[in-house]
Amino acid sequence: MRYSPQRKLIKEVVFSTNTHPSADWVYDKVKKTFPSISLGTIYRNLKQLSEIGTIRTIYDGSLARFDWNTASHNHFKCIECGKMTDIEIDSTNNFIKRNLDNNGFDVHDIEITFIGICKEHKNNKRINKE
Amino acid sequence: MRYSPQRKLIKEVVFSTNTHPSADWVYDKVKKTFPSISLGTIYRNLKQLSEIGTIRTIYDGSLARFDWNTASHNHFKCIECGKMTDIEIDSTNNFIKRNLDNNGFDVHDIEITFIGICKEHKNNKRINKE
DNA sequence: CTATGTGCAAAGTGTTTGCAAATTT
DNA sequence: AAATTTGCAAACACTTTGCACATAG
Numbered sequence: 001m002r003y004s005p006q007r008k009l010i011k012e013v014v015f016s017t018n019t020h021p022s023a024d025w026v027y028d029k030v031k032k033t034f035p036s037i038s039l040g041t042i043y044r045n046l047k048q049l050s051e052i053g054t055i056r057t058i059y060d061g062s063l064a065r066f067d068w069n070t071a072s073h074n075h076f077k078c079i080e081c082g083k084m085t086d087i088e089i090d091s092t093n094n095f096i097k098r099n100l101d102n103n104g105f106d107v108h109d110i111e112i113t114f115i116g117i118c119k120e121h122k123n124n125k126r127i128n129k130e
Numbered sequence: 131m132r133y134s135p136q137r138k139l140i141k142e143v144v145f146s147t148n149t150h151p152s153a154d155w156v157y158d159k160v161k162k163t164f165p166s167i168s169l170g171t172i173y174r175n176l177k178q179l180s181e182i183g184t185i186r187t188i189y190d191g192s193l194a195r196f197d198w199n200t201a202s203h204n205h206f207k208c209i210e211c212g213k214m215t216d217i218e219i220d221s222t223n224n225f226i227k228r229n230l231d232n233n234g235f236d237v238h239d240i241e242i243t244f245i246g247i248c249k250e251h252k253n254n255k256r257i258n259k260e
Numbered sequence: 261c262t263a264t265g266t267g268c269a270a271a272g273t274g275t276t277t278g279c280a281a282a283t284t285t
Numbered sequence: 286a287a288a289t290t291t292g293c294a295a296a297c298a299c300t301t302t303g304c305a306c307a308t309a310g
Contacts, residue, residue: 002309004265023299038267043300045265062192062274063299132284132289153274168292173275175290192299193274 020065020084150195
């Protein structure tokens with residue numbers, strides 16, 4: 001795999017944030033340096049970087065997001081602000097894995113998203129979503 | 131909410147299977163009875179049924195699937211056959227919930243998908259996906 | 261030099277929506 | 286009769302792809 005300046009920057013952008021950015025977010029950032037870059041290039045590179053394990057693709061509903069943190073960890077999505085926060089609960093994954101291994105499943109990966117209200121929004125009144 | 135024959139059947143179709151069908155699968159089934167039904171109607175109804183809690187929407191990557199089982203349970207996706215199986219591990223959710231509650235999160239819902247190889251495919255040679 | 265990556269535009273997939281006609285209550 | 290639902294088709298959002306040109310190694 002060649003390291004074009006574009007690919008290098010795309011990777012750096014994903015590594016620069018904890019916001020689990022979408023392709024579009026990355027596009028906007030990278031455009032500041034390469035104004036003529038195309039979304040296609042962004043998608044191609046994010047896909048490749050995911051495939052070789054440099055980054056990780058996670059799904060927020062049907063939207064793909066990208067995460068530089070490929071180590072096993074889970075996500076919490078706040079229904080007030082929409083933000084995806086990392087959750088470090090190592091013991092959880094191990095607990096689940098053990099549970100499933102005992103039941104004959106061969107678990108390669110676990111995708112967990114917790115949906116609820118994060119600390120900051122816990123005591124705010126609910127924003128009406130209807 | 132009115133109960134049109136179409137809506138009634140759409141609901142019945144989702145309730146008739148454990149395959150966690152996509153909108154398209156439901157469409158094919160329902161078309162046998164209502165040949166002129168449109169995909170739009172399928173989507174509208176699946177969305178409404180989800181919203182009132184009759185069924186549940188789950189995500190398989192970016193594809194929406196629908197599940198009549200709204201009780202708390204998790205899913206296992208086999209990377210060989212693509213099938214989504216239900217997983218009953220009540221204790222897991224409770225374990226996680228407790229863990230997060232202790233950390234200040236207010237968890238409303240947990241979306242978990244396990245990805246790996248199910249019993250039936252455990253000893254088969256790997257189908258090449260490249 | 262050659263394989264790989266880029267920008268562009270078109271196409272693809274899954275889903276939503278506006279509307280007039282039909283149907284449920 | 287009034288409000289909701291349908292079928293249709295167009296629009297949408299996100300993602301992928303074919304191609305000719307450019308570039309990294």
